[in-house]
Amino acid sequence: MYVILFFMRVKAVIHLKNFKENMESIRARAGKERLICVPVKADAYGHGALEIAKASIEAGAYCLGVAAVSEAAVLRNGGINAPVMIFSQPHPDEIPEIISGNLIPFISDAEFASALNEQAAEKKIKLQVHLKIDTGMRRIGCNADESKVIASHISSCHWLELAGVATHLAVSDSTDKQDIDFTKQQLHKFRKAVDAIKAAGINPGIVHAANSGAVILYPDSFFDMIRPGILLYGYKAADESDIDKSVSPELNNYKPVIVKPVMELTSEVTLIKKIKKCDSVSYGRTWTAQKDTYIGILSAGYADGLPRSAGNKWQVQINGKTYPVIGRVTMDQCCIDLGPEPSVNRWDEAVIFGGSAPDASELASVTGTIPYEITCNVNKRVPRVYV
Ligand SMILES: *Cc1c(COP(=O)(O)O)cnc(C)c1O
Numbered sequence: 261m262y263v264i265l266f267f268m269r270v271k272a273v274i275h276l277k278n279f280k281e282n283m284e285s286i287r288a289r290a291g292k293e294r295l296i297c298v299p300v301k302a303d304a305y306g307h308g309a310l311e312i313a314k315a316s317i318e319a320g321a322y323c324l325g326v327a328a329v330s331e332a333a334v335l336r337n338g339g340i341n342a343p344v345m346i347f348s349q350p351h352p353d354e355i356p357e358i359i360s361g362n363l364i365p366f367i368s369d370a371e372f373a374s375a376l377n378e379q380a381a382e383k384k385i386k387l388q389v390h391l392k393i394d395t396g397m398r399r400i401g402c403n404a405d406e407s408k409v410i411a412s413h414i415s416s417c418h419w420l421e422l423a424g425v426a427t428h429l430a431v432s433d434s435t436d437k438q439d440i441d442f443t444k445q446q447l448h449k450f451r452k453a454v455d456a457i458k459a460a461g462i463n464p465g466i467v468h469a470a471n472s473g474a475v476i477l478y479p480d481s482f483f484d485m486i487r488p489g490i491l492l493y494g495y496k497a498a499d500e501s502d503i504d505k506s507v508s509p510e511l512n513n514y515k516p517v518i519v520k521p522v523m524e525l526t527s528e529v530t531l532i533k534k535i536k537k538c539d540s541v542s543y544g545r546t547w548t549a550q551k552d553t554y555i556g557i558l559s560a561g562y563a564d565g566l567p568r569s570a571g572n573k574w575q576v577q578i579n580g581k582t583y584p585v586i587g588r589v590t591m592d593q594c595c596i597d598l599g600p601e602p603s604v605n606r607w608d609e610a611v612i613f614g615g616s617a618p619d620a621s622e623l624a625s626v627t628g629t630i631p632y633e634i635t636c637n638v639n640k641r642v643p644r645v646y647v
Pocket residue numbers: 299301347428470471472473487488489490491497
């Protein structure tokens with residue numbers, strides 16, 4: 261522990277209570293018997309991988325998911341002993357770290373399985389792996405029609421245990437008719453592949469497919485485990501009310517999943533000053549005062565998580581009132597219009613998104629992106645404050 265003596269010019273308040281409540285509503289949807297894998301890749305979508313990992317385990321998560329072996333190392337070095345799955349294809353040079361960290365890689369091909377098996381044999385350590393099947397995402401994973409052969413190759417590797425079989429859905433968050441058909445096809449291919457593995461006398465282990473969109477829209481995608489990311493961080497990738505219930509009749513049996521944003525980005529009014537009618541503000545002079553007014557300067561810019569494209573389009577909240585972000589957002593600071601008779605004081609808190617302000621999904625829609633990118637882009641210089 262060290263005491264923070266510097267001024268927190270901007271901070272990301274992480275509401276762990278909301279995270280845990282989100283976990284509960286997702287569990288209510290998926291059923292208590294389902295395992296939950298919490299994706300904590302990209303520093304837990306910007307929320308802080310270690311803290312979110314700890315909160316997840318306390319809330320009953322079975323395992324964690326990361327993209328890179330280096331991200332898994334952060335968890336292991338931070339004392340996390342829970343199973344950790346590697347969602348992306350690791351490099352063969354990372355095999356020693358996979359083995360020593362007891363990490364669970366996704367396997368797409370026999371070649372990588374054999375390389376793992378050889379090195380696990382040298383260390384005399386039995387390693388769990390999950391077979392990843394590509395049913396339409398066309399990222400990693402073996403072709404669905406090869407899955408039985410690769411599953412049996414893994415089974416023949418003495419130092420590997422086939423602990424699970426997974427796929428990933430490409431359009432599970434869409435309620436477009438064609439996308440629904442595509443998702444149903446993906447799930448059908450996956451079920452067929454899993455059945456073929458079982459029919460060959462191989463235990464597939466934990467079967468899993470559902471990302472956030474599927475948790476909301478496809479109860480038949482839950483299998484043994486779900487992997488909701490953005491939903492746990494408080495954003496609904498899809499809404500139950502948008503889907504024709506005749507397409508997903510099982511949904512009639514469930515209450516809507518209610519989740520709350522976990523991240524709140526705040527800054528403080530570091531300076532207030534009067535400007536005159538016709539004075540311009542910030543780079544590019546994209547905003548000009550229509551009358552004499554006061555502006556406030558916040559120490560939060562695009563390097564802190566307020567997208568540059570939010571300039572002249574977003575508002576922040578101060579003491580429950582809304583103030584527009586004026587002119588270009590710069591790397592480290594932005595300006596807001598406080599009006600001719602400001603009721604704001606210097607050092608008052610300004611909420612940029614989440615909390616009392618509109619959330620990251622609204623900021624995303626104003627700036628042409630998705631909430632994932634908003635929370636991931638909160639730079640590591642922004643302190644995370646866990647409450
Ligand atoms: C990122 C990821 C998820 C979670 O996706 P969300 O859309 O955030 O729910 C699940 N599975 C895999 C393999 C992923 O890479």
